[in-house]
Amino acid sequence: xxxxxxxxxxxxxxxxxxxxxxxxxxxxxxxxxxxxxxxxxxxxxxxxxxxxxxxxxxxxxxxxxxxxxxxxxxxxxxxxxxxxxxxxxxxxxxxxxxxxxxxxxxxxxxxxxxxxxxxxxxxxxxxxxxxxxxxxxxxxxxxxxxxxxxxxxxxxxxxxxxxxxxxxxxxxxxxxxxxxxxxxxxxxxxxxxxxxxxxxxxxxxxxxxxxxxxxxxxxxxxxxxxxxxxxxxxxxxxxxxxxxxxxxxxxxxxxxxxxxxxxxxxxxxxxxxxxx
Amino acid sequence: xxxxxxxxxxxxxxxxxxxxxxxxxxxxxxxxxxxxxxxxxxxxxxxxxxxxxxxxxxxxxxxxxxxxxxxxxxxxxxxxxxxxxxxxxxxxxxxxxxxxxxxxxxxxxxxxxxxxxxxxxxxxxxxxxxxxxxxxxxxxxxxxxxxxxxxxxxxxxxxxxxxxxxxxxxxxxxxxxxxxxxxxxxxxxxxxxxxxxxxxxxxxxxxxxxxxxxxxxxxxxxxxxxxxxxxxxxxxxxxxxxxxxxxxxxxxxxxxxxxxxxxxxxxxxxxxxxxxxxxxxxxxxxxxxxxxxxxxxxxxxxxxxxxx
Numbered sequence: 038x039x040x041x042x043x044x045x046x047x048x049x050x051x052x053x054x055x056x057x058x059x060x061x062x063x064x065x066x067x068x069x070x071x072x073x074x075x076x077x078x079x080x081x082x083x084x085x086x087x088x089x090x091x092x093x094x095x096x097x098x099x100x101x102x103x104x105x106x107x108x109x110x111x112x113x114x115x116x117x118x119x120x121x122x123x124x125x126x127x128x129x130x131x132x133x134x135x136x137x138x139x140x141x142x143x144x145x146x147x148x149x150x151x152x153x154x155x156x157x158x159x160x161x162x163x164x165x166x167x168x169x170x171x172x173x174x175x176x177x178x179x180x181x182x183x184x185x186x187x188x189x190x191x192x193x194x195x196x197x198x199x200x201x202x203x204x205x206x207x208x209x210x211x212x213x214x215x216x217x218x219x220x221x222x223x224x225x226x227x228x229x230x231x232x233x234x235x236x237x238x239x240x241x242x243x244x245x246x247x248x249x250x251x252x253x254x255x256x257x258x259x260x261x262x263x264x265x266x267x268x269x270x271x272x273x274x275x276x277x278x279x280x281x282x283x284x285x286x287x288x289x290x291x292x293x294x295x296x297x298x299x300x301x302x303x304x305x306x307x308x309x310x311x312x313x
Numbered sequence: 314x315x316x317x318x319x320x321x322x323x324x325x326x327x328x329x330x331x332x333x334x335x336x337x338x339x340x341x342x343x344x345x346x347x348x349x350x351x352x353x354x355x356x357x358x359x360x361x362x363x364x365x366x367x368x369x370x371x372x373x374x375x376x377x378x379x380x381x382x383x384x385x386x387x388x389x390x391x392x393x394x395x396x397x398x399x400x401x402x403x404x405x406x407x408x409x410x411x412x413x414x415x416x417x418x419x420x421x422x423x424x425x426x427x428x429x430x431x432x433x434x435x436x437x438x439x440x441x442x443x444x445x446x447x448x449x450x451x452x453x454x455x456x457x458x459x460x461x462x463x464x465x466x467x468x469x470x471x472x473x474x475x476x477x478x479x480x481x482x483x484x485x486x487x488x489x490x491x492x493x494x495x496x497x498x499x500x501x502x503x504x505x506x507x508x509x510x511x512x513x514x515x516x517x518x519x520x521x522x523x524x525x526x527x528x529x530x531x532x533x534x535x536x537x538x539x540x541x542x543x544x545x546x547x548x549x550x551x552x553x554x555x556x557x558x559x560x561x562x563x564x565x566x567x568x569x570x571x572x573x574x575x576x577x578x579x580x581x582x583x584x585x586x587x588x589x590x591x592x593x594x595x596x597x598x599x600x601x602x603x604x605x606x607x608x609x610x611x612x613x614x615x616x617x618x619x620x621x
Binding site for chain 2: 099101103105106109111112113156158188204205208209210212214215226228230241242276278280
């Protein structure tokens with residue numbers, strides 16, 4: 038967590054006041070390696086370790102070429118490696134080069150995850166490369182990139198007032214998709230009601246910036262064993278949503294614990310058994 | 314001969330190369346039929362229809378255009394065509410192509426009227442629209458453009474007399490936006506529907522309430538059938554009441570498809586493709602507006618599920 042925060046701060050400082058227009062010019066759709074922010078992040082996080090890319094046999098990244106809504110861009114990371122105790126994907130980094138805080142999330146997986154796939158939604162500030170980097174427990178790194186065109190639309194829809202959002206703050210729902218078979222990776226969805234304010238949006242009426250307030254940590258366990266944890270940042274959209282896998286056994290409880298930047302802690306759990 | 318015809322067509326469609334021409338629907342009832350695409354440098358952001366009604370003493374504008382310059386041009390054209398000074402601007406919805414020209418009228422001392430909810434949305438977000446349009450259309454095209462707070466705000470349906478003509482201002486509830494106003498000219502029965510109706514174009518659901526919108530369309534159809542039958546949509550050519558079925562079907566079909574896909578666990582990332590509706594694929598702005606609508610409605614269902 039500390040590393041993440043210091044990285045975020047470093048990135049914010051180096052980006053300084055670079056606006057979206059500048060950021061746009063910084064990214065060449067055909068040359069993902071050229072971006073200065075990426076080069077800096079790469080050095081600070083992975084030093085001179087090799088990163089294999091493309092790496093279609095390990096992971097792929099799906100994102101719309103042009104975002105429907107820059108505030109909510111669905112990102113789907115699919116992995117093609119079985120999570121075996123001897124060799125599995127331990128972390129997946131989600132990076133958005135031209136966002137004010139480029140490291141959007143670091144997801145942690147275990148062999149109990151079954152698969153290290155993850156789907157979520159992010160805010161995208163400008164035309165940018167999005168990166169998913171898988172780190173194996175054995176240390177190898179693999180990267181998939183996509184170029185996404187997103188820019189601020191006219192506005193947010195009406196009726197999304199903060200009071201209504203705060204009334205359901207921290208409410209969560211689990212949804213387990215499809216038939217559950219013991220020993221076979223099952224797909225689950227965690228929905229969290231949270232404004233996830235970035236702190237970068239000005240209210241045109243009050244001329245004040247809505248203070249940053251977002252979910253920063255997620256931990257999901259099944260039958261007491263961790264299957265997914267994540268350090269996340271304000272690049273994650275309002276009402277954070279995560280689709281991921283876990284391996285059900287006979288019967289067990291799927292449990293989520295979420296902590297936000299005010300250190301509020303929210304929990305939810307659902308019983309999962311064969312045939313449920 | 315062919316090239317001459319081609320040149321003529323070019324001259325007719327090239328925006329800004331000639332004075333505004335208006336369609337006349339009834340005595341004193343006119344409409345500038347605008348582009349149905351997305352705002353672009355080619356159409357200068359001037360999309361959607363702007364109406365005006367000319368009475369014995371003055372003219373009422375129905376919507377104000379997409380920029381200060383557009384507002385100035387509309388004001389001049391309406392006064393030239395109708396021969397009466399513009400005495401009032403009515404804003405039917407707070408969308409940029411209807412409201413950003415309002416300052417050009419206000420600067421001439423012409424009052425601007427809108428529903429209270431529209432006035433609130435203009436204040437909350439139009440600065441952002443101006444900023445984005447400057448980037449898209451250029452500083453020159455947007456010179457002087459600023460959000461204009463409406464100085465007359467209404468809360469419910471009312472009848473007004475302006476310029477010597479009676480106009481019904483109908484607020485059918487939250488349909489395509491929380492502050493929808495439908496304008497009906499009492500003398501001719503012509504109805505100006507604003508964004509509630511898009512002809513041959515995918516309606517933007519962003520500000521809408523689908524159930525309220527369907528109710529409003531039914532009410533509009535009933536209203537049109539008691540009068541001249543003519544409806545001026547927000548986008549596309551004037552139509553009769555039956556043509557509103559297509560807008561209704563689009564909203565109902567999109568809503569049903571998104572609901573079904575949400576209920577069966579389709580992820581957001583797969584929605585745009587899964588909710589493709591071939592029947593409407595030939596409409597203007599299907600790409601990208603349908604995709605936006607799908608995502609928006611999906612997220613609305615999700616919020617409702619979370620709030621339970």
